[in-house]
Amino acid sequence: MIPCNCVVQEGQIPDDTAAALRASISAFTERTFGAPAEFRWLTVPKRSGFTASAPSTSSVISLRAPRAVSPMEREPLLRELCGVWTEHTKCSLNELVGVISDPVAD
Amino acid sequence: MPLYICNSGKGTIDDAAKPKIASDITRIHCDVTGAPPQFVHAFFVEDSPAQPLGDKSVLLFGSIRSGRTDAQKAQIIEEMQASIHTHTGLSLEEIGMITADVPASWVLEGGEIMPEPGEEAEWLAKHGQHASAE
Numbered sequence: 001m002i003p004c005n006c007v008v009q010e011g012q013i014p015d016d017t018a019a020a021l022r023a024s025i026s027a028f029t030e031r032t033f034g035a036p037a038e039f040r041w042l043t044v045p046k047r048s049g050f051t052a053s054a055p056s057t058s059s060v061i062s063l064r065a066p067r068a069v070s071p072m073e074r075e076p077l078l079r080e081l082c083g084v085w086t087e088h089t090k091c092s093l094n095e096l097v098g099v100i101s102d103p104v105a106d
Numbered sequence: 107m108p109l110y111i112c113n114s115g116k117g118t119i120d121d122a123a124k125p126k127i128a129s130d131i132t133r134i135h136c137d138v139t140g141a142p143p144q145f146v147h148a149f150f151v152e153d154s155p156a157q158p159l160g161d162k163s164v165l166l167f168g169s170i171r172s173g174r175t176d177a178q179k180a181q182i183i184e185e186m187q188a189s190i191h192t193h194t195g196l197s198l199e200e201i202g203m204i205t206a207d208v209p210a211s212w213v214l215e216g217g218e219i220m221p222e223p224g225e226e227a228e229w230l231a232k233h234g235q236h237a238s239a240e
Contacts, residue, residue: 005156007109007111007149040156042111042151042154042156043151044149044150044151045150045151045152047121047124048121048124048149048150048151049147049148049149049150050124050125050128050129050132050147050148050149051144051146051147051148052132052143052144052145052146053125053128053129053132053133053143053146053148056147056149058147060109060147071211074211074212075214075219078213078214078219079214082214082217093216093217094216094217096214096215097107097109097147097213097214097215098213098214098215099107099208099212099213099214100212101208101212102212
């Protein structure tokens with residue numbers, strides 16, 4: 001399983017959209033890393049999210065790769081991952097933080 | 107990025123305090139690191155298992171770009187804990203804080219790989235739309 005942490009603002013993504021989004025992200029991790037995503041989904045309550053001190057519409061998608069990812073590989077993967085997110089949610093790239101991290105060193 | 111997630115017990119931080127603490131988090135991070143405020147996210151959640159409180163009433167978890175010095179991180183922690191203390195009345199002992207370094211090259215924000223610390227001005231000049239959108 002590929003650990004995948006998502007942070008969204010309350011009310012920003014309808015439940016059916018979220019379900020389809022998770023399915024597409026899991027398909028992405030299957031294609032890319034050979035395993036489905038294991039989600040930890042964190043919803044920020046209304047009036048509780050701020051970006052640059054103003055009410056936030058930002059989301060975060062962060063997954064941990066099972067192997068080290070080269071810089072040449074990481075950027076296109078990040079673009080694909082963020083593309084999946086914006087396609088489902090219709091949010092802009094300006095409202096999204098995407099992270100693909102390497103495994104934790106022992 | 108940075109992303110600051112503030113976890114607390116239910117009702118510990120009221121809605122009036124959140125924008126004040128978020129403003130302080132943004133100001134402190136920018137003052138200490140020189141980063142522009144456009145990058146600073148401060149999110150408040152309650153009873154989140156992702157950031158276990160342990161014996162604390164509040165835990166502030168900051169994911170920040172790699173490259174900050176230990177002194178910068180210590181200053182960030184000291185000043186952000188003080189802000190939460192000021193706006194909640196909690197004692198400093200009840201307020202925990204942790205930071206984690208994330209390489210800029212691991213992060214896509216505003217449709218572009220994040221700049222390394224100190225290279226933000228050039229990045230923002232290239233992405234004026236991102237800056238004005240926030």
